[in-house]
Amino acid sequence: MMYSLARKLAPNRCRVVCACALILAALPASAQEFPTRTVRFIAPFAAGGGTDINTRRLADRLNKFWKQPVVVENLPGGGGNVAAASVVSRPNDGYTLFFASLNIVALNPLLYDRLPLDPDRDLAPIILFSDTPHVVMVSSTFPATKLSELIALAKAQPGSIKFGSGGRGTSQHLSGELLKMRVGIDLMHIPYKGSGAAVPAMLGNEIQMIFESISSAVGHIRGGRTRGLVVASKARAPILPDVPTFDESGVPGFYTGVWAGVLVRAGTPAAIVSALNHSINAAMNDPEYKKQLADIGINLIGGTPEQLSSYIASERKIWIPIIQKEGIKLQ
Known part of the structure; x- marks a missing residue:
């Protein structure tokens, strides 16, 4: 990808x-x-x-x-x-x-x-x-600290986890739909007018997660207000070396x-x-x-x-x- x-x-x-x-x-x-x-x-x-x-x-x-x-x-x-x-x-x-x-x-x-x-x-x-690459970003208060935990939560309560995007049909939206298809979970999509509006919505607990470009996400993650669960690249990103890839997290070949x-x-x-x-x-x-x-x-x-x-x-x-x-x- x-x-x-x-x-x-x-x-x-x-x-x-x-x-x-x-x-x-x-x-x-x-x-x-x-x-x-x-x-x-x-x-x-x-x-x-x-x-x-x-x-x-x-x-x-x-x-x-x-x-x-x-x-x-x-x-x-x-x-x-x-x-x-x-x-x-x-x-x-x-x-x-x-x-x-x-x-x-x-x-x-x-x-x-x-x-x-x-x-x-x-x-x-x-x-x-x-x-x-995208990074799956959640608020620092979200209970999941890794992808497997997010998947378990989504399977236990189908449709309860909301993911945001900068609008229908964006790469953020499609990546969320791809994740749903790949791991068999039900997430609710909430579109916003641009990803700039989606991140504050997540911080305000309107949504629980977002696929964000790593260049836009890194400041929020380093600042401690959000957490990066997984990065959608073949190798770990040098600017977020502690965030594992989808390959490492049990979902191989997920690159968006x-x-x-x-x-x-x-x-x-x-x-x-x-x-x-x-x-x-x-x-x-x-x-x-x-x-x-x-x-x-x-x-x-x-x-x-x-x-x-x-x-x-x-x-x-x-x-x-x-x-x-x-x-x-x-x-």
């Missing part, structure tokens, strides 16, 4: 960057000179949040790499569809980049009956930027989280796509930048456009059964 790809692609990163350098040398002059003016990142979330900050960090790296302005435009709303529609309304010249998430490019076609665009037809992949990719409008010239892929791979390979994100639990991935395309397809295969079983549809 999401987090596991970081390890799978890690040995290839140096080869990808070296190969990109050779590709760039062979590009037409127009692509080698790209960009010659301001590049815009369209971000489908409000300014000031964690993902927005990460987008701006990447924009800053590319600004230094290209010696051209890179501007972030925040267009939240519609489950990411507002931002996506804006991207496909602009010229396919590579000067408008889309910083997209799992839901927008992989899940929205499954969740919405009507969309203002077809992500497969109207968007072209550039690179898988990052992924961040949030990931981000960079895309452009379909029809962007192949030479420009290659130039963008090279530039972002190179920017991501900066040791200082890697450490900045690793320190908050975000794993940089990189790779080729084809790898992002394959990853989107693999994610859909994972989540289609959950969406269909639960009848999850959004308006």
Whole structure:
């Protein structure tokens, strides 16, 4: 799933960057000179949040790499569809980049009956930027201190444990439904308008648990107000080394989280796509930048456009059964 790809692609990163350098040398002059003016990142979330900050960090790296302005435009709303529609309304010249998430490019076609665009037809992949594992977070007063205890409580009192999310159809919601299916328990889903509202609800005992990205959860856990029961990654997260994985906790192969990719409008010239892929791979390979994100639990991935395309397809295969079983549809 999401987090596991970081390890799978890690040995290839140096080869990808070296190969990109050779590709760039062979590009037409127009692509080698790209960009010659301001590049815009369209971000489908409000300014000031964690993902927005990460987008701006990447924009800053590319600004230094290209010696051209890179501007972030925040267009939240519609489950990411507002931002996506804006991207496909602009010229396919590579000067408008889309910083997209799992839901927008992989899940929205499954969740919405009507969309203002077809992500497969109207968007072209550039690179898988990052992924961040989920951690199952509960309040510090919750009686379960490990996953097996949570499962036992849920089985003893079906439907009594409420899990929150940032909304129906989000990765948090789907991860909770996947856990229910995998271990045979009944949890009650309580959606909120953004995960920023779900965490205070948990602290106020409106809900008992939440699948939260580790980068957002770490501050609460270290502060002692919440507890991390289990992390949805192959290995323990360095920033929360005492929190076991699902594999260690008796639920093998449970890897969920949030990931981000960079895309452009379909029809962007192949030479420009290659130039963008090279530039972002190179920017991501900066040791200082890697450490900045690793320190908050975000794993940089990189790779080729084809790898992002394959990853989107693999994610859909994972989540289609959950969406269909639960009848999850959004308006």
